[in-house]
Amino acid sequence: MYKFFKEQLDSKIENHNLRTLREYCPLDAVRVKRDDKEYLMMASNNYLGLTFDTRVIEGALKGTQEYGTGSGGSRLVSGTFPLFTELENALAKFKNTEKALVFNTGYMANVGTISAIADKDTIIFSDALNHASIIDGCRLSRGTIKTYGHCDIDELKYLLKSVDRNTQKLIVTDGVFSMDGDIAPLDKLYELSREYNALLMVDDAHATGTIGNGHGTAAYFGLEKEVDIQLGTLSKSLGSVGGYVAANSTIIDYLVNTSRSFIFSTALSPADIGAALAALHVLESDISVLQRLHENVNYMADKLISMGINATNETPIFPILIGRNEDTLAVSEYLYESGIIGTAIRPPTVPIGESRIRLTVTAAHNKEQIDYVCQSLHNAMKQL
Numbered sequence: 001m002y003k004f005f006k007e008q009l010d011s012k013i014e015n016h017n018l019r020t021l022r023e024y025c026p027l028d029a030v031r032v033k034r035d036d037k038e039y040l041m042m043a044s045n046n047y048l049g050l051t052f053d054t055r056v057i058e059g060a061l062k063g064t065q066e067y068g069t070g071s072g073g074s075r076l077v078s079g080t081f082p083l084f085t086e087l088e089n090a091l092a093k094f095k096n097t098e099k100a101l102v103f104n105t106g107y108m109a110n111v112g113t114i115s116a117i118a119d120k121d122t123i124i125f126s127d128a129l130n131h132a133s134i135i136d137g138c139r140l141s142r143g144t145i146k147t148y149g150h151c152d153i154d155e156l157k158y159l160l161k162s163v164d165r166n167t168q169k170l171i172v173t174d175g176v177f178s179m180d181g182d183i184a185p186l187d188k189l190y191e192l193s194r195e196y197n198a199l200l201m202v203d204d205a206h207a208t209g210t211i212g213n214g215h216g217t218a219a220y221f222g223l224e225k226e227v228d229i230q231l232g233t234l235s236k237s238l239g240s241v242g243g244y245v246a247a248n249s250t251i252i253d254y255l256v257n258t259s260r261s262f263i264f265s266t267a268l269s270p271a272d273i274g275a276a277l278a279a280l281h282v283l284e285s286d287i288s289v290l291q292r293l294h295e296n297v298n299y300m301a302d303k304l305i306s307m308g309i310n311a312t313n314e315t316p317i318f319p320i321l322i323g324r325n326e327d328t329l330a331v332s333e334y335l336y337e338s339g340i341i342g343t344a345i346r347p348p349t350v351p352i353g354e355s356r357i358r359l360t361v362t363a364a365h366n367k368e369q370i371d372y373v374c375q376s377l378h379n380a381m382k383q384l
């Protein structure tokens with residue numbers, strides 16, 4: 001009965017593609033401990049470093065003290081506490097939309113939104129490097145999926161042209177691409193969406209708290225009122241867990257009534273919501289946090305470039321392209337021995353032959369740490 005699973009695992013070992021869980025004990029937003037040794041975390045999405053911010057911890061504690069440890073039910077049945085309404089109002093204001101709706105994860109927000117918005121008669125145009133949760137949402141919708149080359153506007157236009165104008169259409173893209181850190185050409189996608197009568201949805205999981213003054217991709221392009229659906233997560237820059245969709249009232253009311261991952265799951269805990277709400281307040285009111293992130297991004301990019309390592313993004317994601325799985329694992333292991341967590345990202349997360357170390361910098365790192373990481377990476381690459 002287990003033969004198939006064992007064979008699959010063996011084949012992953014052979015291809016240097018086996019995943020295993022490693023336990024780390026966080027000491028603060030950027031340092032972790034394992035087997036009595038301290039490591040610098042360069043692989044998290046905690047971009048603003050808010051997971052240990054006293055204001056955010058206070059938000060989580062207050063949520064628990066006021067409303068208990070669990071929500072006890074789905075949002076429509078019994079789980080909508082005042083904190084949810086407060087967070088959704090704050091998110092809608094932050095994203096400059098009429099309404100927002102909180103889901104349990106960003107993954108569930110994508111799966112539940114796309115499968116509700118698109119049906120079997122919808123044609124979905126999806127960037128080739130979109131996140132797995134977008135891909136799964138597209139599959140679940142049973143619509144026709146047309147994948148266009150990464151940020152390839154010409155190919156998208158060609159595909160849109162070939163479809164009847166009256167067919168229901170959705171264009172969906174990551175705002176900041178999770179494994180590459182580049183920014184989608186949302187202005188051009190928007191133009192095409194209006195020209196060809198398509199809905200436009202952007203996933204701001206890595207864009208909220210990082211670009212557009214922290215407000216995300218639509219704000220970066222000045223298109224907050226124009227983009228139909230701005231989706232995001234509470235689990236990265238906002239230091240908590242959860243997902244959300246910000247859009248006009250019609251879309252949000254429709255999702256409340258049709259989105260299965262929203263309807264059929266117990267609501268997040270008050271601690272999660274309290275933390276996210278506090279983090280959003282920090283992002284809006286304390287500009288020093290975002291400033292520190294931007295300073296660190298620029299500092300790290302300059303440093304890597306000075307060492308001959310390609311680093312052209314404006315975002316905290318530094319994809320260090322290596323290629324082969326075994327070489328990528330070797331670099332990751334070298335970093336680990338040097339006290340740095342820089343995870344090897346391999347297929348199917350990235351295309352075959354494009355394995356990489358995905359380094360991320362946060363507002364909570366200091367320059368000395370960044371210097372050390374860049375030098376260690378440089379040394380690791382020389383070993384190949």
Ligand SMILES: Cc1ncc(COP(=O)(O)O)c(C=O)c1O
Pocket residue numbers: 105106107108110131133174178203205206233234235242243
């Ligand atoms: C682009 C993108 N969308 C959605 C998600 C899912 O968000 P969450 O981790 O909150 O489920 C992620 C990352 O995990 C992501 O990178």
